[in-house]
Amino acid sequence: MYHISVDADEAAADVAEGLLRLTSLVQAVYARVSERHGLTPVQARLLCVLLAGPRGMAELAQSFGVEKAALTGLMDRAERRGLAARSAVLGDRRALQATITETGRQAAAAFHAEVGAELGQLVAHLTPREREQFGAVMAGIVVRCRPFGPG
Protein backbone atom coordinates (compact mmCIF):
# COMPACT_ATOMS: atom_id res chain seq x y z
CA MET A 1 0.00 0.00 0.00
CA TYR A 2 2.69 2.47 0.99
CA HIS A 3 6.11 2.73 -0.50
CA ILE A 4 8.34 0.99 2.02
CA SER A 5 11.90 2.20 1.83
CA VAL A 6 14.65 -0.40 1.95
CA ASP A 7 16.24 2.07 4.33
CA ALA A 8 13.41 2.02 6.83
CA ASP A 9 15.84 1.95 9.74
CA GLU A 10 17.70 4.87 8.30
CA ALA A 11 14.48 6.83 7.89
CA ALA A 12 13.55 6.12 11.50
CA ALA A 13 17.01 7.26 12.62
CA ASP A 14 16.51 10.46 10.67
CA VAL A 15 13.27 11.16 12.50
CA ALA A 16 14.98 10.47 15.82
CA GLU A 17 17.80 12.81 14.92
CA GLY A 18 15.32 15.45 13.86
CA LEU A 19 13.48 15.17 17.16
CA LEU A 20 16.73 15.48 19.11
CA ARG A 21 17.93 18.48 17.14
CA LEU A 22 14.57 20.21 17.36
CA THR A 23 14.46 19.54 21.10
CA SER A 24 17.92 20.96 21.54
CA LEU A 25 16.91 24.07 19.60
CA VAL A 26 13.73 24.65 21.62
CA GLN A 27 15.65 24.16 24.86
CA ALA A 28 18.19 26.72 23.74
CA VAL A 29 15.47 29.24 22.94
CA TYR A 30 13.83 28.63 26.30
CA ALA A 31 17.11 29.04 28.16
CA ARG A 32 18.09 32.18 26.27
CA VAL A 33 14.74 33.90 26.86
CA SER A 34 14.77 32.88 30.53
CA GLU A 35 18.18 34.37 31.00
CA ARG A 36 17.06 37.60 29.34
CA HIS A 37 14.63 38.01 32.23
CA GLY A 38 16.99 36.99 34.98
CA LEU A 39 15.33 33.59 35.38
CA THR A 40 16.62 30.05 35.24
CA PRO A 41 14.60 27.79 32.92
CA VAL A 42 13.05 26.02 35.90
CA GLN A 43 12.15 29.30 37.57
CA ALA A 44 10.51 30.46 34.35
CA ARG A 45 8.45 27.30 34.25
CA LEU A 46 7.47 27.63 37.89
CA LEU A 47 6.41 31.25 37.51
CA CYS A 48 4.40 30.51 34.37
CA VAL A 49 2.41 27.91 36.31
CA LEU A 50 1.87 30.38 39.16
CA LEU A 51 0.60 32.98 36.69
CA ALA A 52 -2.63 31.00 36.62
CA GLY A 53 -3.03 31.16 40.40
CA PRO A 54 -1.63 29.84 43.70
CA ARG A 55 -0.63 26.20 43.91
CA GLY A 56 0.14 23.87 46.80
CA MET A 57 3.72 22.69 47.22
CA ALA A 58 2.87 19.01 46.82
CA GLU A 59 0.70 19.81 43.81
CA LEU A 60 3.59 21.66 42.17
CA ALA A 61 6.05 18.90 42.95
CA GLN A 62 3.80 16.34 41.32
CA SER A 63 3.10 18.42 38.24
CA PHE A 64 6.85 19.04 37.84
CA GLY A 65 7.68 15.41 38.43
CA VAL A 66 10.12 16.20 41.25
CA GLU A 67 10.27 15.38 44.96
CA LYS A 68 8.76 17.68 47.55
CA ALA A 69 12.21 18.55 48.86
CA ALA A 70 13.30 19.78 45.44
CA LEU A 71 10.32 22.08 45.36
CA THR A 72 11.21 23.47 48.76
CA GLY A 73 14.55 24.49 47.28
CA LEU A 74 12.99 25.98 44.16
CA MET A 75 10.62 28.08 46.23
CA ASP A 76 13.42 29.11 48.61
CA ARG A 77 15.41 30.54 45.73
CA ALA A 78 12.40 32.09 44.00
CA GLU A 79 11.37 33.70 47.28
CA ARG A 80 14.88 34.98 47.97
CA ARG A 81 14.77 36.70 44.57
CA GLY A 82 11.37 38.23 45.24
CA LEU A 83 9.68 36.26 42.45
CA ALA A 84 7.32 34.16 44.55
CA ALA A 85 6.11 33.75 48.12
CA ARG A 86 4.53 31.18 50.40
CA SER A 87 1.22 31.85 52.09
CA ALA A 88 -0.94 29.92 54.52
CA VAL A 89 -3.93 27.89 53.43
CA LEU A 90 -7.19 28.35 55.31
CA GLY A 91 -8.48 25.11 56.72
CA ASP A 92 -5.22 23.10 56.65
CA ARG A 93 -2.46 24.38 58.87
CA ARG A 94 0.05 21.93 57.40
CA ALA A 95 -0.31 23.29 53.89
CA LEU A 96 1.29 26.24 52.14
CA GLN A 97 0.43 27.91 48.88
CA ALA A 98 3.03 29.14 46.42
CA THR A 99 2.04 32.50 44.98
CA ILE A 100 3.67 34.79 42.46
CA THR A 101 4.77 38.33 43.36
CA GLU A 102 4.23 41.36 41.18
CA THR A 103 7.90 41.24 40.20
CA GLY A 104 7.55 37.58 39.33
CA ARG A 105 4.36 38.23 37.39
CA GLN A 106 5.99 40.85 35.21
CA ALA A 107 9.01 38.65 34.50
CA ALA A 108 6.83 35.62 33.76
CA ALA A 109 4.44 37.50 31.50
CA ALA A 110 7.30 38.98 29.49
CA PHE A 111 9.06 35.62 29.36
CA HIS A 112 5.92 33.85 28.20
CA ALA A 113 5.23 36.34 25.44
CA GLU A 114 8.79 36.25 24.18
CA VAL A 115 9.08 32.48 24.20
CA GLY A 116 5.86 32.31 22.22
CA ALA A 117 7.15 34.85 19.75
CA GLU A 118 10.55 33.18 19.32
CA LEU A 119 9.08 29.73 18.91
CA GLY A 120 6.61 31.21 16.46
CA GLN A 121 9.56 32.52 14.46
CA LEU A 122 10.82 28.96 14.10
CA VAL A 123 7.77 28.08 12.03
CA ALA A 124 7.32 31.45 10.37
CA HIS A 125 8.63 30.18 7.04
CA LEU A 126 5.90 27.54 6.78
CA THR A 127 2.62 28.15 5.04
CA PRO A 128 -0.40 28.32 7.35
CA ARG A 129 -1.43 24.91 6.10
CA GLU A 130 1.99 23.42 6.83
CA ARG A 131 2.02 24.98 10.25
CA GLU A 132 -1.38 23.57 10.97
CA GLN A 133 -0.33 20.09 9.89
CA PHE A 134 2.90 20.32 11.85
CA GLY A 135 1.02 21.40 14.94
CA ALA A 136 -1.47 18.58 14.52
CA VAL A 137 1.30 16.00 14.26
CA MET A 138 3.00 17.35 17.40
CA ALA A 139 -0.30 17.34 19.27
CA GLY A 140 -0.95 13.78 18.14
CA ILE A 141 2.45 12.60 19.34
CA VAL A 142 2.04 14.26 22.72
CA VAL A 143 -1.51 13.00 23.20
CA ARG A 144 -0.48 9.41 22.62
CA CYS A 145 2.01 9.68 25.47
CA ARG A 146 -0.37 11.39 27.85
CA PRO A 147 -3.45 9.20 27.48
CA PHE A 148 -5.08 10.78 30.53
CA GLY A 149 -4.64 14.40 29.55
CA PRO A 150 -2.04 17.07 30.33
CA GLY A 151 -1.97 16.47 34.12
Add this chain to the structure above:
Amino acid sequence: MYHISVDADEAAADVAEGLLRLTSLVQAVYARVSERHGLTPVQARLLCVLLAGPRGMAELAQSFGVEKAALTGLMDRAERRGLAARSAVLGDRRALQATITETGRQAAAAFHAEVGAELGQLVAHLTPREREQFGAVMAGIVVRCRPFGPG
Protein backbone atom coordinates in the same frame (compact mmCIF):
# COMPACT_ATOMS: atom_id res chain seq x y z
CA MET B 1 -3.81 33.86 -1.00
CA TYR B 2 -3.91 31.86 2.21
CA HIS B 3 -6.73 31.76 4.67
CA ILE B 4 -5.58 34.04 7.46
CA SER B 5 -7.20 33.17 10.73
CA VAL B 6 -8.53 35.99 12.88
CA ASP B 7 -6.89 34.01 15.65
CA ALA B 8 -3.43 34.11 14.16
CA ASP B 9 -1.89 34.83 17.56
CA GLU B 10 -3.77 31.94 19.04
CA ALA B 11 -2.56 29.62 16.30
CA ALA B 12 1.02 30.76 16.88
CA ALA B 13 0.61 30.13 20.60
CA ASP B 14 -0.63 26.64 19.82
CA VAL B 15 2.46 25.88 17.79
CA ALA B 16 4.64 27.23 20.61
CA GLU B 17 2.83 25.06 23.11
CA GLY B 18 3.19 22.06 20.84
CA LEU B 19 6.91 22.64 20.53
CA LEU B 20 7.28 22.94 24.30
CA ARG B 21 5.27 19.80 25.00
CA LEU B 22 7.09 17.81 22.35
CA THR B 23 10.42 19.00 23.72
CA SER B 24 9.43 17.99 27.20
CA LEU B 25 8.43 14.56 25.94
CA VAL B 26 11.67 13.98 24.03
CA GLN B 27 13.70 15.11 27.03
CA ALA B 28 11.84 12.65 29.22
CA VAL B 29 12.55 9.80 26.80
CA TYR B 30 16.21 10.79 26.64
CA ALA B 31 16.50 10.93 30.43
CA ARG B 32 14.70 7.64 30.96
CA VAL B 33 16.84 5.74 28.44
CA SER B 34 20.01 7.31 29.86
CA GLU B 35 19.09 6.20 33.35
CA ARG B 36 18.43 2.68 32.10
CA HIS B 37 22.11 2.50 31.18
CA GLY B 38 23.45 4.12 34.30
CA LEU B 39 24.17 7.41 32.51
CA THR B 40 23.13 10.97 33.11
CA PRO B 41 21.71 12.69 30.02
CA VAL B 42 24.87 14.76 29.65
CA GLN B 43 27.09 11.70 29.98
CA ALA B 44 25.05 9.93 27.32
CA ARG B 45 25.54 12.88 25.01
CA LEU B 46 29.25 13.03 25.70
CA LEU B 47 29.75 9.31 25.10
CA CYS B 48 27.75 9.39 21.88
CA VAL B 49 30.08 12.08 20.55
CA LEU B 50 33.12 10.05 21.61
CA LEU B 51 31.75 7.00 19.79
CA ALA B 52 32.88 8.68 16.59
CA GLY B 53 36.44 9.07 17.87
CA PRO B 54 38.63 10.99 20.33
CA ARG B 55 38.02 14.69 20.81
CA GLY B 56 40.02 17.49 22.37
CA MET B 57 38.71 19.02 25.59
CA ALA B 58 38.35 22.50 24.11
CA GLU B 59 36.70 21.06 21.03
CA LEU B 60 34.15 19.24 23.18
CA ALA B 61 33.50 22.29 25.33
CA GLN B 62 32.77 24.36 22.27
CA SER B 63 30.53 21.77 20.64
CA PHE B 64 28.59 21.42 23.91
CA GLY B 65 28.37 25.16 24.41
CA VAL B 66 29.94 25.04 27.89
CA GLU B 67 33.09 26.43 29.45
CA LYS B 68 36.31 24.42 29.53
CA ALA B 69 36.07 24.07 33.30
CA ALA B 70 32.66 22.45 33.00
CA LEU B 71 34.10 19.89 30.63
CA THR B 72 36.90 19.12 33.06
CA GLY B 73 34.23 18.19 35.58
CA LEU B 74 32.26 16.12 33.07
CA MET B 75 35.36 14.15 32.11
CA ASP B 76 36.38 13.73 35.76
CA ARG B 77 33.06 12.07 36.53
CA ALA B 78 33.00 10.00 33.33
CA GLU B 79 36.54 8.84 34.02
CA ARG B 80 35.75 7.99 37.65
CA ARG B 81 32.95 5.75 36.35
CA GLY B 82 35.19 4.06 33.81
CA LEU B 83 33.25 5.42 30.83
CA ALA B 84 35.93 7.62 29.30
CA ALA B 85 39.59 8.49 29.68
CA ARG B 86 42.08 11.22 28.87
CA SER B 87 45.10 10.55 26.71
CA ALA B 88 48.01 12.63 25.52
CA VAL B 89 48.13 14.21 22.08
CA LEU B 90 51.26 13.77 20.02
CA GLY B 91 52.75 17.07 18.99
CA ASP B 92 51.06 19.29 21.58
CA ARG B 93 51.98 18.62 25.16
CA ARG B 94 49.32 21.02 26.45
CA ALA B 95 46.47 19.12 24.86
CA LEU B 96 44.53 16.08 26.00
CA GLN B 97 42.16 13.86 24.08
CA ALA B 98 38.96 12.49 25.53
CA THR B 99 38.46 8.87 24.52
CA ILE B 100 35.73 6.37 25.25
CA THR B 101 36.43 3.12 27.09
CA GLU B 102 35.03 -0.26 26.13
CA THR B 103 32.51 0.01 28.98
CA GLY B 104 31.52 3.45 27.76
CA ARG B 105 31.25 2.25 24.20
CA GLN B 106 28.85 -0.52 25.09
CA ALA B 107 26.68 1.79 27.18
CA ALA B 108 26.67 4.47 24.51
CA ALA B 109 25.86 2.06 21.68
CA ALA B 110 22.97 0.53 23.61
CA PHE B 111 21.75 3.96 24.64
CA HIS B 112 21.90 5.25 21.11
CA ALA B 113 19.96 2.34 19.67
CA GLU B 114 17.28 2.52 22.32
CA VAL B 115 16.79 6.26 22.06
CA GLY B 116 16.40 5.86 18.32
CA ALA B 117 13.87 3.09 18.81
CA GLU B 118 11.85 4.94 21.42
CA LEU B 119 11.77 8.15 19.45
CA GLY B 120 10.78 6.10 16.43
CA GLN B 121 7.83 4.80 18.45
CA LEU B 122 6.64 8.35 18.91
CA VAL B 123 6.01 8.63 15.18
CA ALA B 124 5.04 5.01 14.58
CA HIS B 125 1.37 5.90 14.18
CA LEU B 126 2.05 8.19 11.24
CA THR B 127 1.98 7.03 7.65
CA PRO B 128 5.36 6.93 5.93
CA ARG B 129 4.34 10.00 3.99
CA GLU B 130 3.38 11.88 7.16
CA ARG B 131 6.62 10.86 8.84
CA GLU B 132 8.59 12.05 5.88
CA GLN B 133 6.83 15.40 5.85
CA PHE B 134 7.22 15.78 9.60
CA GLY B 135 10.91 14.99 9.36
CA ALA B 136 11.34 17.47 6.54
CA VAL B 137 9.67 20.24 8.53
CA MET B 138 11.87 19.53 11.56
CA ALA B 139 14.97 19.51 9.38
CA GLY B 140 13.91 22.79 7.80
CA ILE B 141 13.41 24.44 11.18
CA VAL B 142 16.77 23.27 12.46
CA VAL B 143 18.61 24.25 9.30
CA ARG B 144 17.30 27.80 9.47
CA CYS B 145 18.81 28.18 12.93
CA ARG B 146 22.16 26.66 12.03
CA PRO B 147 22.95 28.53 8.83
CA PHE B 148 26.55 27.34 8.92
CA GLY B 149 25.89 23.67 9.42
CA PRO B 150 25.65 21.38 12.44
CA GLY B 151 28.79 22.65 14.22
Add this chain to the structure above:
DNA sequence: TATTGTTATACTCTATAACTATA
Protein backbone atom coordinates in the same frame (compact mmCIF):
# COMPACT_ATOMS: atom_id res chain seq x y z
C1' DT C 1 51.21 36.42 24.10
C1' DA C 2 47.92 32.98 23.11
C1' DT C 3 46.13 28.49 23.94
C1' DT C 4 45.16 24.11 26.67
C1' DG C 5 43.57 22.43 30.51
C1' DT C 6 42.99 22.50 35.75
C1' DT C 7 41.75 24.30 40.35
C1' DA C 8 38.91 26.98 43.50
C1' DT C 9 34.59 28.72 44.53
C1' DA C 10 29.77 29.39 44.20
C1' DC C 11 25.18 28.57 42.57
C1' DT C 12 21.11 25.81 40.72
C1' DC C 13 18.72 21.55 40.46
C1' DT C 14 17.84 17.04 41.99
C1' DA C 15 17.37 12.70 45.06
C1' DT C 16 17.11 10.22 49.49
C1' DA C 17 16.32 9.95 54.25
C1' DA C 18 14.99 11.70 58.59
C1' DC C 19 12.24 14.97 60.76
C1' DT C 20 8.09 18.23 62.46
C1' DA C 21 3.51 19.51 62.59
C1' DT C 22 -1.06 18.79 61.47
C1' DA C 23 -5.07 15.85 59.77
Add this chain to the structure above:
DNA sequence: TATAGTTATAGAGTATAACAATA
Protein backbone atom coordinates in the same frame (compact mmCIF):
# COMPACT_ATOMS: atom_id res chain seq x y z
C1' DT D 1 -1.46 6.55 60.51
C1' DA D 2 -1.22 9.49 56.68
C1' DT D 3 -0.20 13.91 54.64
C1' DA D 4 2.28 18.64 54.00
C1' DG D 5 6.34 20.56 54.17
C1' DT D 6 11.27 21.15 55.86
C1' DT D 7 16.11 19.99 56.90
C1' DA D 8 20.39 17.55 56.07
C1' DT D 9 23.32 15.55 52.96
C1' DA D 10 25.15 14.26 48.58
C1' DG D 11 25.94 14.60 43.78
C1' DA D 12 25.58 16.46 38.86
C1' DG D 13 26.07 20.37 35.98
C1' DT D 14 27.30 25.07 35.20
C1' DA D 15 29.89 29.76 35.44
C1' DT D 16 33.69 32.82 36.70
C1' DA D 17 38.25 33.78 37.93
C1' DA D 18 42.88 32.62 38.78
C1' DC D 19 46.41 29.52 37.63
C1' DA D 20 50.10 26.25 35.25
C1' DA D 21 52.25 24.53 31.32
C1' DT D 22 53.15 24.71 26.62
C1' DA D 23 53.00 26.89 21.90
